[in-house]
Amino acid sequence: MSLVIVGSLAFDSIETPRERRERIVGGSGSYCALAASFFTRPKVVGVVGRDFPEETLSFFRRRGIDLKGVEVKPGKTFFWEGRYGEDPNLRTTLRTELNVFQDFRPRLPESYRRADILFLANIDPDLQEEILNQAKNPRLVAMDTIELWIKTKRRALLEVLRRVDIFFANDQEVKMLTGEVNLIRAGRALLEKGPRWVVVKKGEHGVLVLGRDQVFGLPANPTEAVTDPTGAGDCFAGGFLGSLDRESRVDGRSIRRAAAFGSVMASFAIEDFGLERFRRLKRKEIEERLLVFKKLVRF
Amino acid sequence: MSLVIVGSLAFDSIETPRERRERIVGGSGSYCALAASFFTRPKVVGVVGRDFPEETLSFFRRRGIDLKGVEVKPGKTFFWEGRYGEDPNLRTTLRTELNVFQDFRPRLPESYRRADILFLANIDPDLQEEILNQAKNPRLVAMDTIELWIKTKRRALLEVLRRVDIFFANDQEVKMLTGEVNLIRAGRALLEKGPRWVVVKKGEHGVLVLGRDQVFGLPANPTEAVTDPTGAGDCFAGGFLGSLDRESRVDGRSIRRAAAFGSVMASFAIEDFGLERFRRLKRKEIEERLLVFKKLVRF
Numbered sequence: 184m185s186l187v188i189v190g191s192l193a194f195d196s197i198e199t200p201r202e203r204r205e206r207i208v209g210g211s212g213s214y215c216a217l218a219a220s221f222f223t224r225p226k227v228v229g230v231v232g233r234d235f236p237e238e239t240l241s242f243f244r245r246r247g248i249d250l251k252g253v254e255v256k257p258g259k260t261f262f263w264e265g266r267y268g269e270d271p272n273l274r275t276t277l278r279t280e281l282n283v284f285q286d287f288r289p290r291l292p293e294s295y296r297r298a299d300i301l302f303l304a305n306i307d308p309d310l311q312e313e314i315l316n317q318a319k320n321p322r323l324v325a326m327d328t329i330e331l332w333i334k335t336k337r338r339a340l341l342e343v344l345r346r347v348d349i350f351f352a353n354d355q356e357v358k359m360l361t362g363e364v365n366l367i368r369a370g371r372a373l374l375e376k377g378p379r380w381v382v383v384k385k386g387e388h389g390v391l392v393l394g395r396d397q398v399f400g401l402p403a404n405p406t407e408a409v410t411d412p413t414g415a416g417d418c419f420a421g422g423f424l425g426s427l428d429r430e431s432r433v434d435g436r437s438i439r440r441a442a443a444f445g446s447v448m449a450s451f452a453i454e455d456f457g458l459e460r461f462r463r464l465k466r467k468e469i470e471e472r473l474l475v476f477k478k479l480v481r482f
Numbered sequence: 483m484s485l486v487i488v489g490s491l492a493f494d495s496i497e498t499p500r501e502r503r504e505r506i507v508g509g510s511g512s513y514c515a516l517a518a519s520f521f522t523r524p525k526v527v528g529v530v531g532r533d534f535p536e537e538t539l540s541f542f543r544r545r546g547i548d549l550k551g552v553e554v555k556p557g558k559t560f561f562w563e564g565r566y567g568e569d570p571n572l573r574t575t576l577r578t579e580l581n582v583f584q585d586f587r588p589r590l591p592e593s594y595r596r597a598d599i600l601f602l603a604n605i606d607p608d609l610q611e612e613i614l615n616q617a618k619n620p621r622l623v624a625m626d627t628i629e630l631w632i633k634t635k636r637r638a639l640l641e642v643l644r645r646v647d648i649f650f651a652n653d654q655e656v657k658m659l660t661g662e663v664n665l666i667r668a669g670r671a672l673l674e675k676g677p678r679w680v681v682v683k684k685g686e687h688g689v690l691v692l693g694r695d696q697v698f699g700l701p702a703n704p705t706e707a708v709t710d711p712t713g714a715g716d717c718f719a720g721g722f723l724g725s726l727d728r729e730s731r732v733d734g735r736s737i738r739r740a741a742a743f744g745s746v747m748a749s750f751a752i753e754d755f756g757l758e759r760f761r762r763l764k765r766k767e768i769e770e771r772l773l774v775f776k777k778l779v780r781f
Contacts, residue, residue: 480699
C-alpha cells in the first residue's frame with residue numbers, strides 16, 4: 184500500500200476576522216500529506232524554493248512523509264494571501280505569487296510510479312494529466328480542483344476527470360461544473376463523466392458521497408470555533424485517502440469510513456492556523472473524534 | 483398522549499421553474515397535521531373561510547385529525563402566492579391575503595386544553611402567546627416562526643421563546659435572530675433564551691438538533707426531484723412531534739428518532755404539490771425511508 188500526493192507546498196498569509204498570520208507554511212500537498220500521515224506513509228510530489236523552512240521538512244519526515252518527490256529550486260516558494268469573512272466559507276484571494284511553481288513540471292520519482300493510490304491535489308489540470316501518464320496502473324486515482332480551473336481549463340479538467348476514480352470538489356464547484364443546482368443531480372452528472380465516486384465537500388454542512396449505486400452523507404463536526412479554514416478540504420482528502428490506503432478493498436464500506444476519517448482530519452485542521460494543529464495531534468484524539476461523528480448521527 | 487397544532491389552513495398558488503398550481507390547499511397547520519397524522523391523532527386549531535373545500539376537511543378527518551378547533555368563518559380563506567427559483571431554497575412571496583386570518587383569535591377548545599404537546603406553528607407571536615396562556619401544563623411546547631416575525635415582532639417572539647421547550651427554525655432565521663454566523667454558536671445562543679432543544683432546518687443540507695448537552699445531525703434525503711418545497715418545514719415539525727407524541731419520554735433518544743421521522747415526512751412532502759403526496763402515502767413507505775436515512779449515515 185502506498186499513497187502518492189501531488190500538490191503544492193506554499194507560504195500563506197491568512198487574515199481572519201480575529202487574527203492575521205504572515206507567511207506560514209501551507210499548500211494543498213502539505214495539508215493533505217500531513218493529514219494522511221496519521222494513517223499511512225504518504226509520498227509527496229511538489230516544489231519549494233530555497234526559502235522553505237528546513238524545520239518544516241524535518242517535521243514532515245518525522246511524520247513519515249517521503250519527500251523524494253519534492254524539488255528544492257532556486258527562488259521563492261509559492262505564496263498565497265487570503266482573507267476570510269465572518270462566514271468561514273467565504274474567502275477572498277488577495278494575492279498569488281507562483282514563484283518556483285511557475286514552471287514546475289512534476290515528475291514521479293521511480294520509487295513512486297507503482298503507487299497504489301495517486302492523488303492529484305489542486306494543480307493545473309494539464310499537470311495533473313502529465314502525472315497521470317507517469318504512473319503505472321495505480322489501483323486508484325483521485326483528484327481535486329478549484330474554481331479557477333473550472334473557469335479557465337474546463338476541457339483539460341474534464342479530460343483528467345474521465346480517468347480518475349474519485350473526484351473531490353466542494354458544492355460550488357460541483358454546481359459550476361455541471362450547471363445543476365441540485366447537488367444529487369450534479370453529482371450524478373459527474374459520475375457520468377468518469378469517476379466512480381464523487382465526494383462533495385460542503386464545509387459546515389458536512390460531506391456528501393455519491394457512488395454509482397449508493398449515497399452517503401455526514402454532517403460536519405459541530406464546532407463553535409473555526410480558527411483558520413485554510414486546508415480543510417486538503418486535510419479531508421488526506422484523511423480520506425490515508426484511511427483508504429490501509430484498506431484491502433475500495434467499496435461502499437471503506438469509502439464511508441474514509442469519508443468519516445476525512446471529516447475528522449478536516450475538523451482538526453481548522454482548529455488552529457496552518458499546520459499547527461497536527462504538530463500536537465494524537466492518534467487517540469482521532470479515534471475519539473470518530474466516535475463523536477458516530478454519536479452525532481446515531482438514531 | 484395528544485398533540486395540538488395551531489397554524490394556518492390556506493390556499494396557495496405556487497410557481498416552480500417547471501409548473502404552476504393555482505389555489506391548492508396548504509398552510510402550516512394543514513401540512514403539519516397531515517404529517518403528524520401518520521403517527522398520532524393531532525388536533526388542529528385554525529380558521530378557514532366558507533370557500534375551503536369540504537373534501538379536504540373530510541380527508542383530514544379520515545386521517546384521524548380532530549378539527550374541533552378549526553373555525554369556519556364567513557369570508558375567504560388565507561391565501562399565499564409564491565415562486566421558487568431553480569434553487570428550491572430560494573422563494574419569493576408574490577402575494578399574501580390574510581382574509582379570515584385577519585382578525586383570527588385562536589381559542590383552544592376545552593378538549594384540547596390538556597394536550598401533552600402543544601405546537602405553535604408559524605403565526606404572529608402575540609397569538610402564539612395567547613394560545614400558550616390557554617393551555618394547561620402541557621408536557622411539551624414547541625414553536626416555529628418566520629423571518630417576518632423576527633423582523634417585525636422580535637420582542638414578542640423572544641417572549642414566547644422563553645416559554646417553549648423546542649424551537650424549530652431554519653438556518654437563516656437562527657442566524658438572523660442571534661446575529662451569529664456560526665450555526666452552533668447561534669444554536670447555543672438560542673438555548674440560553676429558553677428552549678431545551680433548538681432544531682435547525684437546513685433544507686437540502688438536512689437538520690441540526692442542539693440540546694443542552696448534545697448535538698445531533700442528519701443529512702437530507704438525497705433526492706434529484708423536488709417538485710414543490712412548500713410545507714417541508716411544517717411536515718418536518720409534524721413528523722417530529724407526531725413521533726414524539728408516541729414516546730413515553732422526551733430525551734436524546736426520542737428527540738433523535740423524532741428528527742429522523744421529521745426528515746422522512748419532509749422528504750415525502752416535496753415529492754408532489756401541496757398535500758398530494760400524503761393522499762397516497764403508506765405507513766410502510768415511511769418505515770422504508772427511515773431505513774434509507776439509517777443507511778445514508780452508517781459508517
